[in-house]
Amino acid sequence: MRPEELEAARDRVLSDVVSDGLRVLFCGINPGLMSAATGHHFARPGNRFWPVLHLSGFTPRQLAPAEQDELLAYGLGITNVAARATARADELSAAEFQEGGRLLAAKVSRLRPRWLAVVGVTAYRAAFDDRKAQIGPQRRTIGDTRIWALPNPSGLNAHWPVAAMAEEYGRLRAEAERL
Template identity: 35%
Template sequence: MFSIPDHLGYDLAVLFIGFNPSIRSGETGHHYANPSNRFWKILYDAGLTPRKYKPQEDGELLKLGYGFTNIVSRPTKTAAEITKEEYKTGRLKLMALLQEYRPKAACFVGKGVYEQYSGLGRIEWGEQPHPLVHGVVEFVAPSSSGLVRMPTDEITEIFRGLLPYVEQFRQEKGGKS
């Protein structure tokens, strides 16, 4: 089992940021690969992708302007296994990635991911009022894990909040994805 590669680029509409890879993702080398994870369905149902992609196609989403990373790269069964030191190191790595790649929006997939990154509590869904990296929209969405009890349609509606940033990105790029 290995950490999975980040999918990064200098021309991203959204960089999706997870806690860390699942065991299944570590085995396959692809983001959101656990069969119970609803991420790919949510992206499609929210109108962010033209079709439902499979985890093994995660690298293809760079063509749509979407990248992937995690605050911690070590695969675990649950986020509870991540150490404080791993979060501290991950926070610094993530800050550097956002400053270098400057996506239009950074979507933190889970409130806990944003809490670990920002050090803030009492976080609302959607765009955060005081981004830590100037010029990058920090957007918090629910985790897509099958362990999350929030109904998929509610999660999808929150992810739909990314559409204005994606549209703005595409307009700035002359309508190209």
């Protein structure tokens, strides 16, 4: 994709992949420019979301970003803390994270997934004003929905190798299947 096409996607909003009563609603930080330009979540080639989702057992094969709607058949969905597309998550303000957390809580209350999985503990901390949150299940709930903070699958998050990330996502999968 050409740089001008990516730049034209700045501030676009990407549609959620959701339905009522999902097993797990994955929540990204916000769409990147590649995702906004293609209309598909986690679309940047270096993003490890799709491989990790498969390696952790959530999907029987690795889906491509363009196959994102197939997640619904597995009881999975995708949304974001902040709706607008940026080149980097650090372009979002603290106010956008706080408002995103408020809107996300309302969305979760309406859709009632069993688990909300925020991919990026830093995003979870900012959206829910929980500075001490760590990777894993959280004490906070939204109604009956439990929350799990997962490692960010961005290729920039190099201190989480794919195997370790898949193991953590697999912990959530096992817990989601157990309940």
